[in-house]
Amino acid sequence: MSDESGYPVLLIGLDGPSKAEVESLCEGALYTVIHDATEFEKAFESWQDGMFNAVFAGSEAGLPANELAQVLQNQCPETKKFFVATDPKVWEPRLLLKNGFNQCLQLPLDRSLLKEACLTYVITGEKKKRVYKGVRVLDLGEGDRLDFETYAFLPLNRKYIKLSAKGEGLTEKKLEKLAENQVGQVFVDQKDMAQFYQYTASKLRSLGAGAVSSTERQEKLRESVRGLFQDIFDSSVKGDFDHGKEMISQVEGIISSYVTKGATSQWYKKLLSSIGDTGDSYSHASNVSTVAALFAIGIGHPxxxxxxxxxxxxxxxLTELPVELQSIPEWEVKPELRELFYSHPERSMNRVKMKRIIVPPEVEKAILQHHEKWSGKGGPKGLPAGRISDDAMILSFADQFDYLTRLEEGKRHLSPLEAYEEIKRNGSINPEILAKIRRLLEKEASEGSHGSRAEKHS
Ligand SMILES: [Fe+2]
Ligand SMILES: [Fe+2]
Structure with missing residues (x-):
C-alpha cells in the first residue's frame, strides 16, 4: 500500500543499466525488487491495484515477457506497467502492449519517455489513488437511490468512469448502455463498501416483496444467494486466494448487514470481537457464520x-481442548479422542454464558447439536434424526462445508458441489435440508468447470 514514506514501485527483472536509470529518475521511491522466476511465483498473487504507483519490468527474470504482461495485467489492471530494456531483441512491443504493458521503452533511446513516465506516474503520480472493488449488485435496481458512487471499468482505455453519483441511481438508459457494452460488473470505491453492503442487504431483505406467491419470492431469494455463492467460489476455486478472501469478506459484509437489519449497534461486529475475531481474517467461525446464514436465507429459513x-x-x-483438536474437522479426530472432542459444544455454550451473551433457545440448541447426525451416529448424545433441530442441521452443513471447501494459499480443497456430495454421503444431514441446499448450488454445477480436486495454481 502506498504510504507517506515513499512511492511504492515494483521492479521485475530489469537489466543493470535499465534498473540504474529507473532508480536515478524515481527519487524517493520505495522499491519492491523481483530478481527471478522463483521470487515472482512467490509474490505475484499478492499484487493488486493500489499497491504500486508503477511497475517496471524487463527480461532478466527469465520470464517470458508476454506471460509476464498477462499476469501483471490480471493482478493490477489499473497500475501503469512499463517494459524497459537495453536490448531491443528481447521483446516485441506490439505483443507486449496488447498483453497489458502501457509502454515499451528501449534505453538509452527512450530515456526521455521513461523520464516522463517516472514523473507522471511515480513522483507526481496519483498517490492517493482510489481502490475500486468489483461488486455484484443484486438486481441492480433501476432508479434505486444508491448511497455510493458506481463506476464502470473500460478495459480498452483501462479507465474507470463514473456511472452514478452518491444519492443518485442508475437510470434505465445507463443500465441499457451497460448491457449493450456487455459490462457485467460495477465497481464501488473501497471507502463506500459499508454503504454498498447495507444497500445489498436491504435489497436482499425486500426481495420479492411484491411477488405474487411465496414460491416466487423464494425463487428470487434463491437466485440471489446462488449469485453470492458463485461470487465466492468462482474466483477462489481457481486458487486465487486473495480474490477468494476478498469475495468472502464482501459477502460477510452483506450478511452481517442483513442479519443486523442495518442496525447501527453493530452487534455482529461486537460478537465477532467478543470471540477474538477481528473480522478481517479468514477464520472458521466467521466463515461458518456467513455461509450458514447464506444457506438459511437461500432456503427460506425464518x-x-x-x-x-x-x-x-x-x-x-474448542479452545479448552488440546491444540491438536482445535482446528481439525470431526472426521479427522482419532476414535480415542472422540469423547473429549464431543465435549466442545457444551463448552461453547458455557463460554457464551460466561461472556454474558444471551442467545435465543434455538441458537443454544444449534450450538449443542452441531455434531449430532441425522444417522444417529453423531455426538455428544447420539440423538436420533427427529430430535435434531433444523438450525443445528444447517449449522452442521455449513461447518463441514467450510472444512471441505477451505481455501488455503494456492488451493481450494473441494468445489462446493463436491463438498455437498461428500456431506450427503456421510449421512449427517436431514435429506430435506440437503435437497434445498442442493438447489442453491445447482448453477455452480451446470457451469461444470469446477470439477477437479484441489486445483493447484502455481
Ligand atoms: Fe464443532
Ligand atoms: Fe466448526
Missing part, C-alpha cells in the same frame, strides 16, 4: 440471524 449467531459461537469451546 431466522437467518440466529443461524449466523450460532455459527459465530459453535466452536468457542
Amino acid at each position: 431466522r437467518p440471524e440466529d443461524i449466523a449467531m450460532a455459527g459465530l459461537f459453535h466452536d468457542l469451546g
Whole structure:
C-alpha cells in the first residue's frame, strides 16, 4: 500500500543499466525488487491495484515477457506497467502492449519517455489513488437511490468512469448502455463498501416483496444467494486466494448487514470481537457464520440471524481442548479422542454464558447439536434424526462445508458441489435440508468447470 514514506514501485527483472536509470529518475521511491522466476511465483498473487504507483519490468527474470504482461495485467489492471530494456531483441512491443504493458521503452533511446513516465506516474503520480472493488449488485435496481458512487471499468482505455453519483441511481438508459457494452460488473470505491453492503442487504431483505406467491419470492431469494455463492467460489476455486478472501469478506459484509437489519449497534461486529475475531481474517467461525446464514436465507429459513449467531459461537469451546483438536474437522479426530472432542459444544455454550451473551433457545440448541447426525451416529448424545433441530442441521452443513471447501494459499480443497456430495454421503444431514441446499448450488454445477480436486495454481 502506498504510504507517506515513499512511492511504492515494483521492479521485475530489469537489466543493470535499465534498473540504474529507473532508480536515478524515481527519487524517493520505495522499491519492491523481483530478481527471478522463483521470487515472482512467490509474490505475484499478492499484487493488486493500489499497491504500486508503477511497475517496471524487463527480461532478466527469465520470464517470458508476454506471460509476464498477462499476469501483471490480471493482478493490477489499473497500475501503469512499463517494459524497459537495453536490448531491443528481447521483446516485441506490439505483443507486449496488447498483453497489458502501457509502454515499451528501449534505453538509452527512450530515456526521455521513461523520464516522463517516472514523473507522471511515480513522483507526481496519483498517490492517493482510489481502490475500486468489483461488486455484484443484486438486481441492480433501476432508479434505486444508491448511497455510493458506481463506476464502470473500460478495459480498452483501462479507465474507470463514473456511472452514478452518491444519492443518485442508475437510470434505465445507463443500465441499457451497460448491457449493450456487455459490462457485467460495477465497481464501488473501497471507502463506500459499508454503504454498498447495507444497500445489498436491504435489497436482499425486500426481495420479492411484491411477488405474487411465496414460491416466487423464494425463487428470487434463491437466485440471489446462488449469485453470492458463485461470487465466492468462482474466483477462489481457481486458487486465487486473495480474490477468494476478498469475495468472502464482501459477502460477510452483506450478511452481517442483513442479519443486523442495518442496525447501527453493530452487534455482529461486537460478537465477532467478543470471540477474538477481528473480522478481517479468514477464520472458521466467521466463515461458518456467513455461509450458514447464506444457506438459511437461500432456503427460506425464518431466522437467518440466529443461524449466523450460532455459527459465530459453535466452536468457542474448542479452545479448552488440546491444540491438536482445535482446528481439525470431526472426521479427522482419532476414535480415542472422540469423547473429549464431543465435549466442545457444551463448552461453547458455557463460554457464551460466561461472556454474558444471551442467545435465543434455538441458537443454544444449534450450538449443542452441531455434531449430532441425522444417522444417529453423531455426538455428544447420539440423538436420533427427529430430535435434531433444523438450525443445528444447517449449522452442521455449513461447518463441514467450510472444512471441505477451505481455501488455503494456492488451493481450494473441494468445489462446493463436491463438498455437498461428500456431506450427503456421510449421512449427517436431514435429506430435506440437503435437497434445498442442493438447489442453491445447482448453477455452480451446470457451469461444470469446477470439477477437479484441489486445483493447484502455481
Ligand atoms: Fe464443532
Ligand atoms: Fe466448526
